[in-house]
Amino acid sequence: MFINIKPLDVANRRGCPDEFSFGATFSDHMFTQEYAAGKGWHNAEVTPYHTLSLDPSAAVLHYSQEIFEGLKAYRNPNGNINLFRPLENCRRFNRSAERMVMPTVDENFHLEALKALIKLDHAFVPDKPGASLYIRPTMIATSPKLGLGASKSYLHFIITGPAGAYFQGGFNPISVCIANKYRRAVAGGVGEAKTGGNYAASLYASEEAAKKGFSQVLWLDAIEGRYIEEVGAMNICFVYEGKTIVTPSLSGSILPGITRNSILQLAPTLGYDVSEQRLDVNQIVDDIKSGKITECFGCGTAAVISPVGSLSYMDEDYVINDNQTGTVSQHLYDHLTGIQYGTIADPFDWIVEVPVK
Numbered sequence: 001m002f003i004n005i006k007p008l009d010v011a012n013r014r015g016c017p018d019e020f021s022f023g024a025t026f027s028d029h030m031f032t033q034e035y036a037a038g039k040g041w042h043n044a045e046v047t048p049y050h051t052l053s054l055d056p057s058a059a060v061l062h063y064s065q066e067i068f069e070g071l072k073a074y075r076n077p078n079g080n081i082n083l084f085r086p087l088e089n090c091r092r093f094n095r096s097a098e099r100m101v102m103p104t105v106d107e108n109f110h111l112e113a114l115k116a117l118i119k120l121d122h123a124f125v126p127d128k129p130g131a132s133l134y135i136r137p138t139m140i141a142t143s144p145k146l147g148l149g150a151s152k153s154y155l156h157f158i159i160t161g162p163a164g165a166y167f168q169g170g171f172n173p174i175s176v177c178i179a180n181k182y183r184r185a186v187a188g189g190v191g192e193a194k195t196g197g198n199y200a201a202s203l204y205a206s207e208e209a210a211k212k213g214f215s216q217v218l219w220l221d222a223i224e225g226r227y228i229e230e231v232g233a234m235n236i237c238f239v240y241e242g243k244t245i246v247t248p249s250l251s252g253s254i255l256p257g258i259t260r261n262s263i264l265q266l267a268p269t270l271g272y273d274v275s276e277q278r279l280d281v282n283q284i285v286d287d288i289k290s291g292k293i294t295e296c297f298g299c300g301t302a303a304v305i306s307p308v309g310s311l312s313y314m315d316e317d318y319v320i321n322d323n324q325t326g327t328v329s330q331h332l333y334d335h336l337t338g339i340q341y342g343t344i345a346d347p348f349d350w351i352v353e354v355p356v357k
């Protein structure tokens, strides 16, 4: 399929502002394509960033039939742009689409759309250390109909915007509260799909935790309230004895993070053991108390690695590694970001380079 590119006149392009804030500053252009039952995907275009016009009865506004993704592009030493695992990201988008009864998109076409957009808006990919371009592919149900059922029409769009360094001047370990009362997602539900409702469902507990001074909520499984799942919009890893990285196995209610998967592949090449297990919260607390757990970190596209300095469970605080960033967290962060920025070789073929000239 053909992408109709309708760019802004060069004179009207803004380029990346000096000051920007993640999720609030957007690049000049966006990609859109529409889907209709019987017709499939059509009208693929890259146009100036614009507001959407939706019928007030559009299905997404009532029944949340929507999915989204998050990935990043980095400026490499040649001045070109590195996309990190874009096909893997598109595959998760399609798995979310299937779960939410939405049409899938062609992986290679989605990649072409990303490339076309990035080429046009490459000025928005910052070249400051730690900064990147955040990319947000989204799909929404647009059928104007209040009867409950899968929509017959959809809009797929991609917007992008510059994102500053997540940690200014070094890592700041975060304090995390383990949710006792609230659950994020249940096995059999939609927790492993990246759909907006999961995030809306997490807000109440996050706000409550923030009022108590915690920066993130760690979720337990919804059936027994006992097994560790994930932390905010990140997966979670524990480091045992400075050597073994342990993360919850994918339970059906955890988002299968691409950073998590990258760490599971990368860490053994750096000399660590990795293990995916069902992790009992009581065991984790005991292992922190006994010092077997030497580090804990969240991992996800936004921060890449976010060290956890303390975990609070049932109103008790458990400090990990003296609330300092551990050497394993730092090692993984440096290596993974080195691959993303193109300063360390990528033996995994994770990077898709987009030439900008």
Ligand SMILES: Cc1ncc(COP(=O)(O)O)c(C=O)c1O
Residues within 6 Å of the ligand: 070, 230, 232, 233, 234, 235, 255, 256, 257, 258, 259, 260, 299, 300, 301, 302
């Ligand atoms: C709920 C949740 N878990 C985990 C992650 C980490 O996934 P990734 O590493 O693909 O960003 C994210 C972010 O996308 C998320 O929203």
